[in-house]
Amino acid sequence: MTAAERAERTAAADDLCRAAYAKADCPQTGVSLVAVGGYGRGELAPFSDLDVVLVHDAAVEPGDWAAQVWYPLWDSGADVDHAVRTVEEVQQQASADLRVALGMLDCRHLAGDPGVTLRLRSAVSTQWRRDARLRLGELRQLVAERRARHPELAHASVPDLKQSTGGLRDATLLKALVASWLVDVPHGDLERSRQGLLDVRDALHTVAGRATDRIVPEYWPDLADVLGLPGGEAAQRHLRVLARRLAHLASLAWQRAEAAQRRPAPSGGRRPRLETVAPGVAISFEEVVLDRGAAIAGDPLLLLRCAAEAAERGLVLAPPTASRLVREGARLPEPWPHEARDLLVRLLASGPGLRSVWETLEETGALDLVLPEWERVRLLPHASEIHRFTVDRHMIETCVEAAGLIRRVARPDVLAVSALLHDIGKGGLTEHCVAGEPVAREVAARIGFDAREVDLVGTLVRWHLLLPETATTRDPEDPATVAVVAERLHDREELELLAALTEADARATSEKAWTRWRASLVADLVRRAAAVLSDDPVADDEVEQVTPEIVVPAAVAADPREVAVSVEDHPDGARVTVVSGDRLGLLADAAAMLALQRVSVRAARAWPQDRYGVSVWDVVEHDLDAVLLRQRLEAIVEGRLDVASRLRLGPALRLAPSVAVRPEVSESATVLEVRSDDRPALIHVVCRALAGAEVSVRSAHVSTLGPQAVDVFYVQEAWAGVLSEERAAEAAHVVRAALERTFGTTPD
Structure with a gap:
C-alpha cells in the first residue's frame, strides 16, 4: 500500500466524477464539481467515500442537471457524500460549522468551470486566515472533545487511525493550522508521518474488507503481511512510532499557535527577546531555548536544566535546542552530581508539563543520553487490557500522578524516580518486578543516589504490586496479611513511599484500577502495616542537632x-x-x-x-x-x-x-x-x-x-x-x- 496506489484510486474516482458531470449536461460556466476532505487531498483508501460538492454562482439556478450528476456515481456502487451549494453558501456554512471549514480547505477541482473552483478556494482560504485567531479556541475545544473520547494512537490498546490523538484527524488539523499562517510545522516530518498512517489505513481496509479505522488485536499479524513487516509486534511498533511523531508535532503546533495569539504584533527587525530564567536557559516566545552565551560544551547540566524549566513552566522545550545539546552538549559524569539528579527529579515531578517535554527528549534523541534504559520499554504494548497506555507512556503518567502526591512523603525525589522506573523490567521473560529491580538500582546509583536511597528505589520497584495484590486477595483481619507487608519493608518511610507509588501507578493505569473500594482496602492495609513498622518517637529537639560556635566579626x-x-x-x-x-x-x-x-x-x-x-x-x-x-x-x-x-x-x-x-x-x-x-x-x-x-x-x-x-x-x-x-x-x-x-x- 503506497501513495502511488492512492493516486491511482483517486485518478479512477476523478474519471468517474468527470464522466458523470459531462453526462449531466451541466452549464458551461458558473458551475464546477469539487472534491473535498480526504478525497480532495487525494487520500482515498480502498473503501473511502467520495466527498463532492457541486458549486455554482448565485446567478446560476440549479436545474435537473444538478440531480443528474449523482446517478452515475450511485450506479457505480461508490459511496458518495454530496451537496449543491453556491460559493456564498459554502462560506456561510464554513463560518457556522468548523468541520465544514476544515473540509473545504482541501477542495480540489474535478470538472466544470475552473474559475468557480478558484473563487471558492480563494474565498475559503481568505476566510480561514482572517478568522483563524478568533476560531482557534473553537478548534481547540473540538480537539479536546475528541481526545477525551479517544486515547492516544501511539499508546492505545485498540488504536483508532483517524480519531485518536496523533492520528489522521490531527494530521488534517496540522495542515489547517499551517494554512492559518499562525504557525509552521516541519513539512517533511508531517508528510512522512501522514503518508505512513495512510499506508496503514489502506492495509487495514484490505485486511478488514471494509471501511474501518479501528485496529483490533487480531488484525496485527495480517497487517504486518500487507505492510511487509516481520510480524504483529513490528507492525504495532511501526504504527506507534509514526503516531508518536505526529502527536508531538501536533502538541508543539498547538502550543505555538496559542502563544502566537498572546504575542503582541511584531515591531519589525528586532531580535527575539530572551528572558533568562536559569544559567544558560532563556524563554523566547513561550519556548525554552538556550540563552545567549550559554556554555554548551562546558555545562553538562544544561539539557536537564532546559527540560526542567520547560516542564515546570508548562512551556515548549524547543526541539532545535534539545537537538543542539545532543550534538554539542557536554556529557554528564557518572555518578551524576547532586544538581543533575535534582534537575531530573524536578522534571519528573513537574506534573502535566512532563508529557510534552519528555516527548521532545525522545524525538530528539536526548533521552538516550539521560536514560538509555528507556529503550527497553519504548512503545512496548501492555499485556493487560486494563492498561490505557503502552508501558513507556504509562510510566510517564505514573510520574504525573505521583507529582500530585509528593506532599505525603518525606522523600519526593525517591518517589519520582521510582515512578519513572517501576515498570522498567517489562518486556522480558522474567516477572517484571524482579527483572526491574536490578535495572532500577543501577540507574539510581548512576544518577547519584547514595546506598540507602538506591536501596529505597530498588525496594519500591521490586514490591510496587505488593499492596494492591495483598489488599485485594487476603483477609485484612488475619495477622499474616500484615506480616506479608511488614516482612518485605524495613520501616514506615518505605511504606509511605510504596503507598504513594501504588496510588500513582493505579491512577495511571485506568479508572478501574483505582476505585474507592480498592483505595479503601489499600489504605486499611497501610494503616495496619504502619502500626507494626512504627519507629520509636523522635527524641525532644533531636532534629535541631548541636549548633557550632561562630566567631563574631x-x-x-x-x-x-x-x-x-x-x-x-x-x-x-x-x-x-x-x-x-x-x-x-x-x-x-x-x-x-x-x-x-x-x-x-x-x-x-x-x-x-x-x-x-x-x-x-x-x-x-x-x-x-x-x-x-x-x-x-x-x-x-x-x-x-x-x-x-x-x-x-x-x-x-x-x-x-x-x-x-x-x-x-x-x-x-x-x-x-x-x-x-x-x-x-x-x-x-x-x-x-x-x-x-x-x-x-x-x-x-x-x-x-x-x-x-x-x-x-x-x-x-x-x-x-x-x-x-x-x-x-x-x-x-x-x-x-x-x-x-x-x-x-x-x-x-
Whole structure:
C-alpha cells in the first residue's frame, strides 16, 4: 500500500466524477464539481467515500442537471457524500460549522468551470486566515472533545487511525493550522508521518474488507503481511512510532499557535527577546531555548536544566535546542552530581508539563543520553487490557500522578524516580518486578543516589504490586496479611513511599484500577502495616542537632546593628555565613539577599548565639562576592531596597503549600514544617511572614528534595517561649497565606 496506489484510486474516482458531470449536461460556466476532505487531498483508501460538492454562482439556478450528476456515481456502487451549494453558501456554512471549514480547505477541482473552483478556494482560504485567531479556541475545544473520547494512537490498546490523538484527524488539523499562517510545522516530518498512517489505513481496509479505522488485536499479524513487516509486534511498533511523531508535532503546533495569539504584533527587525530564567536557559516566545552565551560544551547540566524549566513552566522545550545539546552538549559524569539528579527529579515531578517535554527528549534523541534504559520499554504494548497506555507512556503518567502526591512523603525525589522506573523490567521473560529491580538500582546509583536511597528505589520497584495484590486477595483481619507487608519493608518511610507509588501507578493505569473500594482496602492495609513498622518517637529537639560556635566579626561585636557576610568555597558550591545582632526579620533579610542575587540554596541553618543571630547557607554557586552580598544585605536592612518589587518569583506553585505544626518534636520551641514547590524566595517569604506575626525563628533547617522544599522552623514568641496552640495555628495560617499570596497556585 503506497501513495502511488492512492493516486491511482483517486485518478479512477476523478474519471468517474468527470464522466458523470459531462453526462449531466451541466452549464458551461458558473458551475464546477469539487472534491473535498480526504478525497480532495487525494487520500482515498480502498473503501473511502467520495466527498463532492457541486458549486455554482448565485446567478446560476440549479436545474435537473444538478440531480443528474449523482446517478452515475450511485450506479457505480461508490459511496458518495454530496451537496449543491453556491460559493456564498459554502462560506456561510464554513463560518457556522468548523468541520465544514476544515473540509473545504482541501477542495480540489474535478470538472466544470475552473474559475468557480478558484473563487471558492480563494474565498475559503481568505476566510480561514482572517478568522483563524478568533476560531482557534473553537478548534481547540473540538480537539479536546475528541481526545477525551479517544486515547492516544501511539499508546492505545485498540488504536483508532483517524480519531485518536496523533492520528489522521490531527494530521488534517496540522495542515489547517499551517494554512492559518499562525504557525509552521516541519513539512517533511508531517508528510512522512501522514503518508505512513495512510499506508496503514489502506492495509487495514484490505485486511478488514471494509471501511474501518479501528485496529483490533487480531488484525496485527495480517497487517504486518500487507505492510511487509516481520510480524504483529513490528507492525504495532511501526504504527506507534509514526503516531508518536505526529502527536508531538501536533502538541508543539498547538502550543505555538496559542502563544502566537498572546504575542503582541511584531515591531519589525528586532531580535527575539530572551528572558533568562536559569544559567544558560532563556524563554523566547513561550519556548525554552538556550540563552545567549550559554556554555554548551562546558555545562553538562544544561539539557536537564532546559527540560526542567520547560516542564515546570508548562512551556515548549524547543526541539532545535534539545537537538543542539545532543550534538554539542557536554556529557554528564557518572555518578551524576547532586544538581543533575535534582534537575531530573524536578522534571519528573513537574506534573502535566512532563508529557510534552519528555516527548521532545525522545524525538530528539536526548533521552538516550539521560536514560538509555528507556529503550527497553519504548512503545512496548501492555499485556493487560486494563492498561490505557503502552508501558513507556504509562510510566510517564505514573510520574504525573505521583507529582500530585509528593506532599505525603518525606522523600519526593525517591518517589519520582521510582515512578519513572517501576515498570522498567517489562518486556522480558522474567516477572517484571524482579527483572526491574536490578535495572532500577543501577540507574539510581548512576544518577547519584547514595546506598540507602538506591536501596529505597530498588525496594519500591521490586514490591510496587505488593499492596494492591495483598489488599485485594487476603483477609485484612488475619495477622499474616500484615506480616506479608511488614516482612518485605524495613520501616514506615518505605511504606509511605510504596503507598504513594501504588496510588500513582493505579491512577495511571485506568479508572478501574483505582476505585474507592480498592483505595479503601489499600489504605486499611497501610494503616495496619504502619502500626507494626512504627519507629520509636523522635527524641525532644533531636532534629535541631548541636549548633557550632561562630566567631563574631569585630565590626558586629562592636555594633550589633552591623551585618557581616563571609563566603567559603567548597567543591560542590559555597557556604555563606551571615552574622548580625539578633532581631526579628534578620533571617528574612538574609534570605532576601540570596534570592535577589539568584543564588540557589541547597540547605541552611540558623540559630541565636548570645545576642547575635547566625545563619549558614549552603548554596550551589561558586565564587560569590562577599562584599557585594553584604552591600545588598545592608541595603535591605536599611530599607533602601524594596525586596518585594525586585524578587523574581518564578511560576505559580503547582501544589498548594503545606504548613504543619509538629508539637511532638520539641518541648522548648514550636516546630513548623513547611512543604512547598521549591522557589528562590521561599525562605524569605516564610521568615518575613513570621516576623510580621512577631514570631521569632530560633533555628531553621532548610532542605530541597527534588522539586519540593522541606523547611523546618523552630519558632518562639519574640520575647518568651513556646507558642500556644492558638498562636501556633495562627503562625501556620500566616505562613501558608503568605506563600499562596506571593507565588499563587496553579488551578487544577
